[in-house]
Amino acid sequence: MQDSPSAPELLDAVAxxxxxxxRESVPREERFRVLVAANLCTVVARELRAGVEPxxxxxxxxxxxxxxxxxxxxxxxxxxxxxxxxxxxxxLIREGALDSRLEETMxxxxxxxxxxxxxxxxGYAE
Amino acid sequence: xxEPPDSEAVRxxxxxxxxxxxxxxLAPIPGGASREVYLVEGDTDRWVLRxxxxxxxxxxxxxxxxxxxxxxxxARVPVPRPLRFEPQGGAFGSPGFLMEHIAGDSLAPRxxxxxxxxxxxxxxxxxxxxxxxxxxxxxxxxVSGLEVxxxxxxxxxxxxxxxxLDRIGEPLPAVEAGxxxxxxxxxPRSARRALVHGDFxxxxxxxxxxxxxxxxxxxxxxxxxPVEDIGWLMIRAWRFGNDDLPVAGVGTLESFLEAxxxxxxxxxxxxxxxxxxxxxxxxxxxxxxxxxxxxxDGVRPSHELxxxxxxxxxxxxxxxxxxxxx
Numbered sequence: 001m002q003d004s005p006s007a008p009e010l011l012d013a014v015a016x017x018x019x020x021x022x023r024e025s026v027p028r029e030e031r032f033r034v035l036v037a038a039n040l041c042t043v044v045a046r047e048l049r050a051g052v053e054p055x056x057x058x059x060x061x062x063x064x065x066x067x068x069x070x071x072x073x074x075x076x077x078x079x080x081x082x083x084x085x086x087x088x089x090x091x092l093i094r095e096g097a098l099d100s101r102l103e104e105t106m107x108x109x110x111x112x113x114x115x116x117x118x119x120x121x122x123g124y125a126e
Numbered sequence: 127x128x129e130p131p132d133s134e135a136v137r138x139x140x141x142x143x144x145x146x147x148x149x150x151x152l153a154p155i156p157g158g159a160s161r162e163v164y165l166v167e168g169d170t171d172r173w174v175l176r177x178x179x180x181x182x183x184x185x186x187x188x189x190x191x192x193x194x195x196x197x198x199x200x201a202r203v204p205v206p207r208p209l210r211f212e213p214q215g216g217a218f219g220s221p222g223f224l225m226e227h228i229a230g231d232s233l234a235p236r237x238x239x240x241x242x243x244x245x246x247x248x249x250x251x252x253x254x255x256x257x258x259x260x261x262x263x264x265x266x267x268x269v270s271g272l273e274v275x276x277x278x279x280x281x282x283x284x285x286x287x288x289x290x291l292d293r294i295g296e297p298l299p300a301v302e303a304g305x306x307x308x309x310x311x312x313x314p315r316s317a318r319r320a321l322v323h324g325d326f327x328x329x330x331x332x333x334x335x336x337x338x339x340x341x342x343x344x345x346x347x348x349x350x351x352p353v354e355d356i357g358w359l360m361i362r363a364w365r366f367g368n369d370d371l372p373v374a375g376v377g378t379l380e381s382f383l384e385a386x387x388x389x390x391x392x393x394x395x396x397x398x399x400x401x402x403x404x405x406x407x408x409x410x411x412x413x414x415x416x417x418x419x420x421x422x423d424g425v426r427p428s429h430e431l432x433x434x435x436x437x438x439x440x441x442x443x444x445x446x447x448x449x450x451x452x
Contacts, residue, residue: 029156033430040433062299087297093306094288102307106451109300113446116439125443 008045015041046119054115055079061112062089065098065105129180130154130164135217136175139210139224140168147171161188161345165227174206177222187345189213190271192223194344197269197321203260204340230334232342234366237333238375246337251377253338254331255385258355261341262391264321266349274319274349283354283405284309287412296415300442304408307449313353313401318392320352327364328374353394356386357402362444363410400448407445414438 005013018038023031055078062085063070073081092098098105117124130152140147147168152175155163166173178188188211195208209224210217237243237250266274275282284305291298324346332340360372360379368375373382387393394402418435420426 036430036433040429040436043433043436065299083297086299089299090297090302093299093302096306098303099306099310102303102310103451106300106303106307106446106449109303110443110446110451113300113439113442116436117443120436120439124440 008048011041011045043120052078055082058082058112059085062086065089066092131218139217172227174225174227177218178220180220188221191344194347201260201264203257206340228332228340230332230339232332234328238366246333247376249337251373251382252385255382256389257341259386259389259391261323262320262352266321272349279351280312287408290412294415294419301408301411304445313398314395316351319349322348322350322354324348326355326359353398353402357406361406404445404448407441411438411441
């Protein structure tokens with residue numbers, strides 16, 4: 001355990017500094033890079049707040065689409081397992097194994113993409 | 127910052143081509159990812175020098191870029207007039223070329239928001255359509271060294287981005303599904319082969335108060351289906367927040383296509399345009415993944431490139447929307 005502030009709260013503080021004070025004081029040509037850094041802090045803060053839940057949902061989705069068994073693993077392994085399941089699903093799609101239900105697969109994958117956007121770019125999918 | 131080329135050697139190249147410009151100052155222009163770009167300033171004139179980073183092995187592409195600028199200028203496409211190309215070990219050290227300096231701005235947020243560009247924004251859509259029709263009037267077979275894929279341009283694009291995804295190693299099932307759909311639903315066969323700019327988008331246009339001053343960054347040019355350039359131009363990434371204006375965040379598709387036709391371009395079939403717009407989103411998603419990978423591999427450590435790893439989902443979403451699967 002760490003003392004307060006929490007990790008996302010610390011990132012909020014860094015983001016506020018970068019967006020505010022620092023951006024105003026750097027040369028014009030550096031501002032965009034400061035903005036990118038500030039924005040990354042807000043993305044990572046949202047990612048930490050969301051926890052493993054999005055990975056668990058993605059893992060379930062990928063395995064379902066691949067026709068693999070439902071996951072029975074521990075939550076902390078979900079991000080790594082979701083990446084593996086994504087690779088497996090990507091391979092099946094490339095081979096054409098899901099051609100007969102490609103439209104449904106894409107509609108389901110939109111939910112996965114929406115989960116990524118909620119962290120990385122809220123509002124983009126509206 | 128890398129060591130700039132020898133200013134006296136640059137001066138002698140300019141002197142050979144005409145008048146001695148006098149002593150020169152060279153200052154790097156940031157932003158070029160794979161090339162070095164320098165502003166060359168004399169007492170009365172300015173030029174731009176573009177060269178490979180010393181040690182990089184891409185001799186042909188910069189020479190090709192130099193040639194393409196000449197061909198484009200002949201077709202009356204607004205470009206910086208190319209001056210001398212120098213090979214490896216020449217006056218610029220590594221392969222590179224000098225070109226005319228075009229005054230103006232290329233940064234999208236400034237172009238889209240500033241009052242001083244209000245008139246330019248009114249004209250830009252039509253000017254881009256005219257310039258693109260000019261580019262597409264060029265027969266790629268006449269440009270030596272230009273890559274022209276055999277067979278269907280659409281299939282070649284699928285193969286290209288699948289191979290790049292494999293090299294990157296990032297699992298992106300939504301992109302794979304889009305690519306699969308693109309393979310299964312090819313656009314109508316197009317007999318047209320044109321010079322394709324390959325990166326025709328806001329950011330690669332120099333704009334002044336009167337609108338389009340030059341189309342730059344020709345390093346991705348190739349022969350192919352001209353609709354590819356229109357699909358790439360219109361993706362959401364290049365609208366910079368002006369989401370309802372698909373043409374570079376300044377114009378509507380319909381007025382662009384009218385101007386493109388007026389300037390001699392042939393109006394794309396809607397199915398073909400949708401296909402290339404979907405493909406453009408695949409391409410941007412893969413490029414984002416590539417840039418993030420370049421950061422991770424230490425090729426170009428940069429938080430800007432790293433951040434693109436969290437932007438892959440944007441073109442993924444648009445890809446599914448364009449296909450109609452969102």
